[in-house]
Amino acid sequence: MEKLSTRDRIIEAAYTLFSEKGYHGTSTREIAKTASVSEVTLFRIFGTKESLFEEVLKTKSIIPDLLAMIRDVENYSLEDLLFSLAKRFYYTLVSKKKFIMITFSEVNQYSEKIIDIYQKLIDQIDELLVRIFSKYKNSNRNFDLKIIAMAFRGMIFDLFLTNEILLRKDITKSEINRILSSYVKIVLNSIE
Amino acid sequence: MEKLSTRDRIIEAAYTLFSEKGYHGTSTREIAKTASVSEVTLFRIFGTKESLFEEVLKTKSIIPDLLAMIRDVENYSLEDLLFSLAKRFYYTLVSKKKFIMITFSEVNQYSEKIIDIYQKLIDQIDELLVRIFSKYKNSNRNFDLKIIAMAFRGMIFDLFLTNEILLRKDITKSEINRILSSYVKIVLNSIE
DNA sequence: CATGTAAGTAAGTAATCACTTACTTAATTT
DNA sequence: AAATTAAGTAAGTGATTACTTACTTACATG
Missing domain, CATH: 1.10.10.60 (Homeodomain-like)
Known part of the structure; x- marks a missing residue:
């Protein structure tokens, strides 16, 4: 200590x-x-x-952690890259659980500050994902990559929220990883 | 009035x-x-x-609204069914925004009650989705339907949270519907 | 007309709140 | 050794809190 x-x-x-x-x-x-x-x-x-x-x-801000996540992207295969991003995102959220709790509780009292915190982060995460997707995508489907990015970010954030904050489930790390890897496959199905 | x-x-x-x-x-x-x-x-x-x-x-509980949503499922095509569910889910969340704000703010003070509220709802929504998916699915992919249900519910809930609570975006109804319909297509890609 | 009911007003309870003042102690630095 | 610094203690400030008591007003019902 x-x-x-x-x-x-x-x-x-x-x-x-x-x-x-x-x-x-x-x-x-x-x-x-x-x-x-x-x-x-x-x-x-x-x-x-x-x-x-x-x-x-x-x-205690989560901003530096998530910015570091965005910077540290490496050149794996698409699937490995998305999986490692998904894990990094999820476990960053877990490690900043208290910060997220505070911002959620005071979202009305400090709405401007909190919108500031999250707006930029969300935009940057979505942009990063779109950049990654567009490098690898094969066909032009009829829905755009931005929405797939939102969906991917949303699935993971909701998984965190549901397990860690709302339900406080005792769910194993390997189970989390199994779910995250399935989420990656759902996204791959939509861009490949 | x-x-x-x-x-x-x-x-x-x-x-x-x-x-x-x-x-x-x-x-x-x-x-x-x-x-x-x-x-x-x-x-x-x-x-x-x-x-x-x-x-x-x-x-002011959201429970009756969401239980009604689950009961009212009709027999459309799979895509229409999921799209109408997605809309109903999203707009129910919007109409119960204040209730959700309260439960999020007091989640630590009243954790048992709030876990009670959401645990059952989440389980029932996921079960309903799995039932719907399994009626229509063609092949047996290597990830299970429960996880696709979680992903679908998660995308929509996160869309609500991001737009309505965290960022308070003024986003048009038609834009929301466009996103929801894309989310449905992402899910369809994974089960068909 | 008498009674009951649903509301209000005025005043006050003890506890707690964020925050302050004045003074003290102990360790570190010059 | 003297001065500075970082902490503590004790006491108290006025404001606000959830909640209470005692009495009053207005209306509806039997």
Whole structure:
């Protein structure tokens, strides 16, 4: 276990509590207690609860992870490439579950910020997929590649949402991978 | 405009406010004011904020709508059937947007209840789709129909989530229908 | 006319909220 | 050794919270 600075301990505690009980459901007293820090220290460092919240969002954002995913695409065969992307996407979502919970809970309070976060990411993921598809596609079917990209991203995101957030299923990694690999095949059927 | 009873006016106000600001972000005073009712009346009828919340969930549940969708399946061609199901599913989600917002915001606080709500619905939708698919399928591919059902449901749910809740896009009905019809074709490609 | 019902008003409860002030302690740096 | 820094403690601020009490008003029903 790493030793965390006082500041980081507060951010960790706030991150977890906000994701479990929402912004309004979490008190600063509780955050301080969870971080084993006095409430005064919390306010000395962050000033207000609101700005602590914004620091949490900044520090724990999913954006860098997903941008890294987009950058790291390698030149496999189409099927291998899509499968590795699907896995990387799914497990990035899992590792950022708390961040996603927070943004979903506060989507109305912070709608502009949250639209900003997700709009660009979604667009970039879809663009990447379209670029990949168009490199490999054989025929011109009567539906466009953008919609296939949306469908692929949607299947995976919904799988995450259903298993990890709504139903909290204990589903094995190999079962997840089996499903993701089937999803890849569904997409391949539509472009090949 | 219908005249609502005092009780129903409170439920309507609470429904909207809970969906916009969450349970903890909404005060009983605000609910009463929005419903044009005195706060005392609110407590006389519902006793506690908590039980008002539960009444809202009961009254506004998406369950009956989705069960009706499952019952009303008619005998079109496979493509027409899936397309009409897709539309019905999507627009039911849209009409129950506030309910979905509330359950997402409070998923940690009321996890058992919310798992109960969605677990059965998801299972029944997937079962219905598998039943439909197996009636029409021609060959035995190497991935099973359950996974195609999950993919189909997932695409549509994610489309709703992305457009209506996360990004609040102003997307036309005909554009939605174009996307849904493409989603149907993606699925058809995988079972035919 | 008398009674019951559904609502309102005014006031107040104890608890909790975010946040502040004033002072102290311990360790590190200069 | 003196000064700075990062933390703590104790106490309290005014505002807001869910919820209550006591009494009142207006209307409908028997």
